[in-house]
Amino acid sequence: MNSVYQRIIGALQTNAIPKVRAIHIMKEGLDSNPNAKFGAIELDDGTIGLTYTKLGGALKVLQDDSLYQQFLGQPVTELAKLYLEPAPWQQVLGSGALNAISQKLLRERGFEYSKAEDTLALLKLTAGDRVGMVGFFPPLIDSLKEQGIPVTVIELKAELARAEENLLVTTDPQALTYCNKILITGTTVINHTLNTLLPLVKDADEVALIGPSVGLLPEVLFELGVTSVGGRVILDGETFLKRWQGGEKWKSSALRYSLHNSQYQ
Known part of the structure; x- marks a missing residue:
């Protein structure tokens, strides 16, 4: 098992398992609304876990909501089981449930999120570094x-390969072994490819996992x-959902945060 x-x-207390209040998947403007690529799992206490759709x-x-209506009002652990299934839509919903569980647990611990550093600052770059990227981040x-600073990007599409x-x-993930600073998209958690990538970068000095769907318990990662890690936490669920639906920036309804393992206890 994963x-x-x-x-x-x-990490959940079995006598206090939250239930699923809502599963938010964009149904309109799928190509025009920039927020359509994100979905949200909302728990009965208002906690929200994000996922990449x-x-x-x-x-x-996921436009067919009959696939997941049965999970509404059910313990979130039932929805989380979908993470173990093979279909992408199942992994998307399951990972959102795991993020929601994680965010609930962190809030109960009184965890204080630190505002995000610049993404590249997470890598603590110095002269002589070579950065490996899983996920294409043009501005970075x-x-x-x-x-x-030389960069190696792992790409799925062979026609995009170039030097x-x-x-x-x-397209060769083995190229990561020649990089000492690594940046990985959070979607690798959703599709279960993170576990295949991490052995390739075990000798790297820094390995950063980033993206709004990175909301899991930090110690697990x-x-x-x-x-x-660099992720997002939803601070104001009601405002976030309005902005999400309207294709607006999330602004103060969410916080972009980052955390280094040396800071976490």
Whole structure:
């Protein structure tokens, strides 16, 4: 059984399992609304866990809400079980449930989120570094190239592979072994590819996992070998959902945060 799933479910008190109040999936403006790529699992206490919906055609499948209506009013652990299933739409909903559970537990602990550092600051860059990226982050690549820091990007589409000055785009994940600073998109947690990537970067100095869907208990990710996380926490669920539905920026309804393993206890 998946270790991420086991650790998060194991952290719940079995006599206080929250229920699912709502599953928010965008149904209109799927191509025009920038927020359509995110969905939200809302618990009965108002806690919200985010997930990324445009993974393997999941958003199109999730337009059929009969697939998940039965989970409303049920313990969130039932929804979380979908994370273990093979279909992308199931993993999308299951990971959102695990994020919601994690955010509830962190709030109960009184955890204080620190405002996010610049993404590249998480890598603690120095001269001589080579950055490996799983996920294409154009602004970050441009910044690294300006600093003269070479970048290796792992890409799924072979037609995008190329090599130019200080930039290698390749379909071969083994290329990460030549990089000492690593940046990984949070979608790798959803589709279960993070566990296959981390052995390739076990000798890296820094491994940062970033994205709005990175809302899991930090210690679970740190135990796997991630050194820092950058995610989002929803501070005001009602305002967030209005902004999300309207395609607006989330502003003060959410906080972009980052955390290094050296800061976490």
